[in-house]
Amino acid sequence: MKILVPVKRVIDYNVKPRVKADGTGVDLSNVKMSMNPFDEIAVEEAIRLKEKGVASEIVAVSIGPAKAQETLRTALAMGADRAILIQTDDEVEPLGVAKLLAKVADEEAPGLVILGKQAIDDDSNQTGQMLAALLGWGQGTFASKVEVDGDTVNVTREVDGGLETVALNTPAIVTTDLRLNEPRYASLPNIMKAKSKPLATKAPADYGVDVAPRLKTLSVAEPPKRVAGAKVADVDELVAKLKALGVVA
Amino acid sequence: MKTLVWVEHDGGAIKDATLSAVTAAAKLGEVHLLVAGKGVGGVAEAAAKIAGVGKVHVADDAAFDHALAENVAPLVVELMGSHDAFVAPATSNAKNIAPRVAALLDVMQISDILSIESADTFTRPTYAGNAIATVQSSDAKKVITVRTTAFDKAARDGGSGTVEAVASTGDKGLSRFVGAEISKSERPELTSAKVIVSGGRALQNGENFKTIIEPLADKLGAAVGASRAAVDAGYVPNDYQVGQTGKIVAPEVYIAIGISGAIQHLAGMKDSKTIIAINKDEDAPIFQIADIGLVADLFKAVPELTGKI
Numbered sequence: 109m110k111i112l113v114p115v116k117r118v119i120d121y122n123v124k125p126r127v128k129a130d131g132t133g134v135d136l137s138n139v140k141m142s143m144n145p146f147d148e149i150a151v152e153e154a155i156r157l158k159e160k161g162v163a164s165e166i167v168a169v170s171i172g173p174a175k176a177q178e179t180l181r182t183a184l185a186m187g188a189d190r191a192i193l194i195q196t197d198d199e200v201e202p203l204g205v206a207k208l209l210a211k212v213a214d215e216e217a218p219g220l221v222i223l224g225k226q227a228i229d230d231d232s233n234q235t236g237q238m239l240a241a242l243l244g245w246g247q248g249t250f251a252s253k254v255e256v257d258g259d260t261v262n263v264t265r266e267v268d269g270g271l272e273t274v275a276l277n278t279p280a281i282v283t284t285d286l287r288l289n290e291p292r293y294a295s296l297p298n299i300m301k302a303k304s305k306p307l308a309t310k311a312p313a314d315y316g317v318d319v320a321p322r323l324k325t326l327s328v329a330e331p332p333k334r335v336a337g338a339k340v341a342d343v344d345e346l347v348a349k350l351k352a353l354g355v356v357a
Numbered sequence: 358m359k360t361l362v363w364v365e366h367d368g369g370a371i372k373d374a375t376l377s378a379v380t381a382a383a384k385l386g387e388v389h390l391l392v393a394g395k396g397v398g399g400v401a402e403a404a405a406k407i408a409g410v411g412k413v414h415v416a417d418d419a420a421f422d423h424a425l426a427e428n429v430a431p432l433v434v435e436l437m438g439s440h441d442a443f444v445a446p447a448t449s450n451a452k453n454i455a456p457r458v459a460a461l462l463d464v465m466q467i468s469d470i471l472s473i474e475s476a477d478t479f480t481r482p483t484y485a486g487n488a489i490a491t492v493q494s495s496d497a498k499k500v501i502t503v504r505t506t507a508f509d510k511a512a513r514d515g516g517s518g519t520v521e522a523v524a525s526t527g528d529k530g531l532s533r534f535v536g537a538e539i540s541k542s543e544r545p546e547l548t549s550a551k552v553i554v555s556g557g558r559a560l561q562n563g564e565n566f567k568t569i570i571e572p573l574a575d576k577l578g579a580a581v582g583a584s585r586a587a588v589d590a591g592y593v594p595n596d597y598q599v600g601q602t603g604k605i606v607a608p609e610v611y612i613a614i615g616i617s618g619a620i621q622h623l624a625g626m627k628d629s630k631t632i633i634a635i636n637k638d639e640d641a642p643i644f645q646i647a648d649i650g651l652v653a654d655l656f657k658a659v660p661e662l663t664g665k666i
Contacts, residue, residue, distance in 0.1 A: 125484040134488050203465045230483050232468045237456035246427050246531035249453045267449040270596050273535040286602055287595055322465035326491040337648035343661045349649050353631060355552055355577060355610050356666045
């Protein structure tokens with residue numbers, strides 16, 4: 109089967125985001141950008157399924173500015189076969205992304221679409237579920253284990269109380285959680301090879317999808333700052349503080 | 358505005374998360390509840406007693422057992438014909454279901470809201486809680502998930518809602534529940550605990566978690582949490598994880614032991630009322646937000662602390 113892996117270019121997870129002084133957003137100029145960590149896990153899982161002989165082809169797709177090409181090249185260097193960039197400088201919300209991906213899925217007819225469970229910039233955790241709804245497919249969200257068995261995919265999910273396993277008919281949607289796998293690093297030869305792998309560039313208009321935002325960001329502010337308190341010298345002083353807080357009788 | 362609130366339950370008891378969602382929904386208007394599952398008559402009776410609740414819609418059918426999104430979403434969409442907003446606590450079940458509902462209604466979901474500014478304007482955290490966005494929705498119907506620590510819990514009694522059965526929308530045949538491994542714990546639930554004792558990588562192994570963190574938690578009647586590093590290293594199960602991608606908590610007292618304080622961890626606990634850090638590295642970022650800090654070797658300090666309380 110073919111696997112489709114959507115990937116997003118986001119601020120690097122190690123960078124502490126700074127809110128712009130005018131309250132219009134987070135300052136992303138001159139900030140290190142990377143592939144969303146959950147998407148790396150998605151790419152890795154697709155490659156492992158290919159290595160097991162389950163997947164025949166892996167198509168990475170990204171929606172974003174021209175620079176999102178770098179993110180797609182990273183996916184290609186890890187082991188994806190080809191890439192599609194739907195290029196736009198406008199911010200596209202999860203609903204718009206899901207609509208575009210649904211069109212790509214119609215064209216490509218994958219057996220599985222593997223997405224990250226959330227992007228670490230907008231923290232929405234919506235796109236995979238929305239895509240599943242639009243396609244009318246089953247969804248295995250927050251996956252920590254994926255096993256394809258003929259026309260069924262068994263997905264073990266990380267839920268509030270522990271783990272849960274669901275069986276989905278393929279085609280299906282899977283969204284990755286942190287513990288699904290450990291993504292590989294792209295080797296230098298593979299990075300070089302990735303440069304010659306096919307990357308098609310499209311525009312949202314090519315798919316006839318209206319991606320106008322439904323949510324308007326009125327302002328972006330810094331969260332209230334916590335001030336560091338005092339350090340205590342020893343355990344006795346800590347016990348006294350706990351008593352003062354009423355935690356200890 | 359009529360709101361429909363997703364009732365998070367385990368087949369018997371209503372989870373506290375639901376009560377926070379009810380408080381949020383009440384700010385928007387009339388509160389109706391949806392109880393979906395198999396054999397949930399008792400849950401519906403309990404739901405009707407929650408303060409401020411009007412109608413309780415009950416969908417009792419095997420198709421809704423285990424809250425499979427493929428079956429539950431069409432049920433919610435059906436009920437949204439007569440409601441203006443779907444409000445759900447940001448639990449793993451609701452995070453699975455709500456976006457599916459939103460897409461079927463062709464609306465954008467507003468995830469994990471912290472406050473309601475008006476009927477169409479909300480605040481929500483982005484970038485691991487490092488930026489708070491105020492967003493205005495232009496959609497006719499709203500689909501909202503609620504950060505439960507940001508809203509008080511509605512009272513479990515005092516309400517006089519009416520229970521009404523709704524017809525099942527059936528099993529869509531796309532998915533099937535196979536099984537679950539639910540962690541058993543006698544301790545309070547992490548997301549609703551008043552005190553949390555949390556351990557990190559510095560614990561070195563799962564055994565130390567049991568002999569150092571758990572006795573302190575038990576003395577304090579606290580829930581036990583962990584950093585991602587401790588979970589990844591296999592010291593504790595994944596549902597202990599506090600952080601951007603784990604659970605978001607805001608207890609009265611959060612005691613971070615052997616946790617450096619990466620931004621992804623802080624995202625899950627920095628709204629705690631009092632933060633106490635025990636760490637031997639005095640430059641650990643956790644001390645920048647801790648109200649009370651103790652620079653000490655946890656292997657000595659924590660057993661001593663447990664012994665003295």
